[in-house]
Amino acid sequence: MKLKIPEEEIMGHGNLACQGCGATLAMRLALKALGSNTVIVLPACCWSVIDGPFPHSVVNVPLFHTAFAAGPSTASGVKAALEIQGKDTNVVAWAGDGGTYDIGLGTLSGAAERNDDMIYVCYDNEAYMNTGIQRSSSTPLKAWTTTTPVENPKESHKKDIISIMAAHRIPYLATASVAYPEDMIEKFKKAKDIRGMRFILVFSPCPTGWKYAPQLTVKLARLAVQSRVFPLIEIENGIKWKLNKEITHPSPVSEYLKPQGRFKHLSDEDIAEVEQSVEADWNRLLEKTKK
Amino acid sequence: MAKKSDKKIIFNKEKKMPPFAISFYSMEYNKTGGWRNFRPVIDYDKCSCCLICWKSCPEAAIKLKKTKVKGKEKFKPVIDYEYCKGCGICWEECPTEAIDIEEEAE
Ligand SMILES: Cc1ncc(C[n+]2csc(CCOP(=O)(O)OP(=O)(O)O)c2C)c(N)n1
Ligand code: SF4
Ligand code: SF4
Ligand SMILES: [Mg+2]
Numbered sequence: 344m345k346l347k348i349p350e351e352e353i354m355g356h357g358n359l360a361c362q363g364c365g366a367t368l369a370m371r372l373a374l375k376a377l378g379s380n381t382v383i384v385l386p387a388c389c390w391s392v393i394d395g396p397f398p399h400s401v402v403n404v405p406l407f408h409t410a411f412a413a414g415p416s417t418a419s420g421v422k423a424a425l426e427i428q429g430k431d432t433n434v435v436a437w438a439g440d441g442g443t444y445d446i447g448l449g450t451l452s453g454a455a456e457r458n459d460d461m462i463y464v465c466y467d468n469e470a471y472m473n474t475g476i477q478r479s480s481s482t483p484l485k486a487w488t489t490t491t492p493v494e495n496p497k498e499s500h501k502k503d504i505i506s507i508m509a510a511h512r513i514p515y516l517a518t519a520s521v522a523y524p525e526d527m528i529e530k531f532k533k534a535k536d537i538r539g540m541r542f543i544l545v546f547s548p549c550p551t552g553w554k555y556a557p558q559l560t561v562k563l564a565r566l567a568v569q570s571r572v573f574p575l576i577e578i579e580n581g582i583k584w585k586l587n588k589e590i591t592h593p594s595p596v597s598e599y600l601k602p603q604g605r606f607k608h609l610s611d612e613d614i615a616e617v618e619q620s621v622e623a624d625w626n627r628l629l630e631k632t633k634k
Numbered sequence: 635m636a637k638k639s640d641k642k643i644i645f646n647k648e649k650k651m652p653p654f655a656i657s658f659y660s661m662e663y664n665k666t667g668g669w670r671n672f673r674p675v676i677d678y679d680k681c682s683c684c685l686i687c688w689k690s691c692p693e694a695a696i697k698l699k700k701t702k703v704k705g706k707e708k709f710k711p712v713i714d715y716e717y718c719k720g721c722g723i724c725w726e727e728c729p730t731e732a733i734d735i736e737e738e739a740e
Contacts, residue, residue: 346685346709352694356717357661360692362669363721368692395664400657524689550721558722561690 347525349375358401360393363557365547365564366466367393368521370402370437373464373545376531379404381433384421386414386447388439389473389549390466412446414438415454418461426460433535434461440481441471444502455511458539462531465504465542468549476552483572484620485613486605488552493608500620504544505576512581513540518574520546522564526575526587546573554604566599571625576632584631596621666693670720672735674713680732683708687724687733693717696724 353374360367366389374381383406385391391408395401409417418436425432438447443465451463470488471477478488480502491497508516515537519527527545534541548564550557567573568588575587596618600606609617676687683703688696688711695718698709713724725733 346698348689350698354694355660355662356694356714357664357666358693359661359664362719363723364692368690371692371694372689395657395661398657399659399661399663401661403660406657521690556722558726560692560721561723561727 348372348528349378351375353377353379353381353403355401355403357395358393359395360389361549361551361557363550363560364389364393365521365549365560366390366439366468368560369464369466369527369545369547372521372524372527373435373437373531374402374404376528377433377435377462377535380431381435382407382421382425384409384414384418384434384436384461386417386436386438386442387411387473388437388442388466389468390437390439392473411442412450414442414447415450415459415461415463418463419454419457419459422460436461436463438463438465439472440465440467440469441477441479443467444480444504448507452507452511455508455513455540455542458513460538460540462534462541462543464545466545466547468547468552469501470549470552472549472552484617485609487554487608488605496608505578508542509578509581509584511540513542514538514580515541516578516581517542518544518546518576520564520568520573520575521548522546522561522568523575523588530577552605554607555602559602563599563602566594569594570596570599571621572596572599574625574628576628584628584634586628586632665716666719667714667716670715670718670738672720672722673715673738674718674720674722674725674733674735676711676713677732677734678710680730681711681728682730682732683710684729685709685711686727686729687711690723690727691718692721692723693719695719 354371381404414436422434469481476488477490482497483501485496517530548560571593577585695714697712699712701710725735
């Protein structure tokens with residue numbers, strides 16, 4: 344019997360994440376695809392804690408902790424240093440959505456424009472979880488966070504980081520989900536064989552920040568794809584957009600929203616507004632993939 | 635790459651590099667099984683060895699064991715209770731409802 348997913352575990356045991364952490368499952372799956380010839384560069388995020396306290400580390404590859412805004416620029420430097428030593432190692436910048444959509448966006452844009460040789464992974468849990476669930480520009484419309492309380496939930500849309508990165512015309516860009524491990528591993532393997540900037544956005548539900556029961560992590564990640572909230576796509580050179588999973592009969596967006604405490608305050612009108620915004624985003628995406 | 639079992643911590647003076655501390659130790663001492671409030675239990679009579687639980691476990695706490703079912707080689711999922719945090723994802727995801735969840739005894 345052959346396994347579609349590599350059996351070897353590069354992420355070890357004993358991590359410090361909450362029960363049911365989507366970001367931890369994301370790392371476990373990503374490392375299976377990347378293999379041990381990998382260096383991880385980690386700006387401040389939940390993973391800075393999950394990995395363990397010095398002198399311990401849960402991942403069995405070198406992991407370099409760096410400043411919050413400096414994930415991409417540190418990865419550029421690490422890659423250059425490895426190249427000088429004649430080493431062909433996967434350099435992976437692994438950052439949260441705060442580190443990507445907000446504070447690291449400038450250095451990310453720089454590294455992308457230079458087409459520096461790295462795999463940049465953003466595990467997206469849609470808020471600053473490590474410091475206590477503050478909103479980021481990835482937080483979706485109407486969601487509760489500690490800085491967007493229920494009386495005043497988030498008014499703006501989630502930032503379209505995919506289009507921003509596509510505009511840099513980087514060789515490879517993909518979205519992935521912990522609910523679709525085969526698809527995710529295929530994308531990481533593909534990215535590994537491409538040179539230059541590769542960007543992968545991994546949808547990573549967070550029970551602590553989204554206020555849901557920890558057993559629902561994979562189910563919610565799946566519902567996000569099936570309700571068209573989080574489409575699985577690939578983009579080559581910023582121009583060739585491809586939808587990996589057609590969703591012909593979408594599940595209602597409300598099915599995705601309802602189990603999550605961060606959306607508990609939503610009225611029927613609010614839900615309708617979120618649904619409309621999901622539909623509009625989906626139609627815009629279809630136009631790009633049809634070209 | 636230096637092995638995590640090596641016991642030195644390198645502050646590389648020779649190469650005039652800045653002090654650089656390296657974590658050589660694993661996290662295996664941190665037996666997260668102690669965090670568990672609920673214990674998932676696999677009923678192997680119902681398990682079809684689809685391995686969805688194995689793919690979905692954030693802790694890598696489900697191991698694969700080679701077995702033969704009706705002459706066919708298969709992998710059987712085995713839960714490692716030393717590290718299983720009891721999140722319940724495997725229980726939620728199992729398509730044949732072969733995993734039950736029980737409250738941990740105090
Ligand atoms: C310059 C700077 N500002 C603030 C912080 C504090 N800080 C550490 S992690 C973090 C949140 C990270 O959010 P995100 O990137 O989304 O990752 P997550 O914690 O959600 O996994 C913040 C604000 C910091 N380390 N450095
Ligand atoms: S707060 Fe969320 S992302 Fe951070 S460790 Fe906990 S579950 Fe994971
Ligand atoms: S309960 Fe969670 S940690 Fe335990 S085996 Fe199942 S998925 Fe893994
Ligand atoms: Mg985050």
